[in-house]
Amino acid sequence: MKNLRNLKILVVDDHPIVREGLRTFLSLLPEVLTVWEAENGDEALSIVSNHNDIDIIFMDLVLQGDLSGVHVISHLQKTHPDIPVIVLTSYQNSERIQTAMNAGAKAYLDKSIDPNHLMDAIQAVLQGDKFSALATPAESSQRGFLDPSWVSVTPREYEVLQALSQGMSNKEIASHLGITEKTVKVHLSHIFAKLNVYDRTQALIAALRSGLLNPS
Numbered sequence: 001m002k003n004l005r006n007l008k009i010l011v012v013d014d015h016p017i018v019r020e021g022l023r024t025f026l027s028l029l030p031e032v033l034t035v036w037e038a039e040n041g042d043e044a045l046s047i048v049s050n051h052n053d054i055d056i057i058f059m060d061l062v063l064q065g066d067l068s069g070v071h072v073i074s075h076l077q078k079t080h081p082d083i084p085v086i087v088l089t090s091y092q093n094s095e096r097i098q099t100a101m102n103a104g105a106k107a108y109l110d111k112s113i114d115p116n117h118l119m120d121a122i123q124a125v126l127q128g129d130k131f132s133a134l135a136t137p138a139e140s141s142q143r144g145f146l147d148p149s150w151v152s153v154t155p156r157e158y159e160v161l162q163a164l165s166q167g168m169s170n171k172e173i174a175s176h177l178g179i180t181e182k183t184v185k186v187h188l189s190h191i192f193a194k195l196n197v198y199d200r201t202q203a204l205i206a207a208l209r210s211g212l213l214n215p216s
Contacts, residue, residue, distance in 0.1 A: 004126060006033040008053055012044040012072065013037075013060040013088070018111070022058060022088070025115050031122075041067025045075060054083055056122055061089045061100060070103045077104030084125040088113075106130055120190065130154045153194060153212065160187045161207050164200055 009026055013019045016039070023035045036051070038044035040063050048054055057076070061069035073085050086107040087100045097108050106125040109118070124130070153161065156177075163173040170188075174181045192198060195206040207213040 004031050004123060007031050007055045007122070008034040008036075008051070010036045010038060010044065010047055010051075010054050010057045012039075012041070012057060012063070012069070014039050014062070014064045015060075018060075025118070029119065031119070039063075040065040041069070041072040044072055048076065048080055048083065052080075054080075056125065057083055057085045058088045059085050059105070061087060061096065070099055073100065073103040073105050086121055086125060101130070117193070124154075124190075129156065153191060157187050157191050157194075158212070160184060161191060161203070161213060164188075165204055165207070165213055 009032060011019050011022050011026070013022070019037045019039070023037060026032050026035050036047050036054070038047055042065060044057070044059075045067075048057075059069045059073060063069055063072070067075075069087065069089070073087075076083060076085060081104070084106040085104060086109060087105045088109050088111055089096075090111045100108055107121045107130060109121055159177055160173060163176055168176060170181050170184045173184045177184075188200070188203070191203055195203055197203050197206050204213070
């Protein structure tokens, strides 16, 4: 696992305002040392080639030029598989998510995400986990639960949800999965955020309604 200090990050997006906003926010984080910017795929690959110490890449899927975000991710997976790519885009359908993840992306975030959650995604991918946080559609937000097609949890989070549905306490979940209670709490916090809920009971109800869990 990489050290969560002095991080060097590349932001790839063809919108200058998005790049500037993301660079400004990331530069204020104490864990971040350097932020590079690229406006297209060719520039991104050139920066990666010239700087072999990049820790994280934030990648938009739609870029100007011949290379899409997915093409860049696929290329990086072959040449620099040790650099985790976090997709940051406004496109939120399951097919795009799966395509990006299959290409090698480690996280998939919507551009409307709370900036404070960016560090959660960075920490997750540096630990070797996958991470997804998508915006909630207005109609789903009004009823308090997510639509199934907008929910994406990691395999470990799914295991935690399953254990939760069996009535296990945090301590029991930790023992069952061979992880610490602190890690269980981290997974639960991510699950709560993705399901737009605030406690274990609401999480179970939301997971059942969204189709993440099947009624026993």
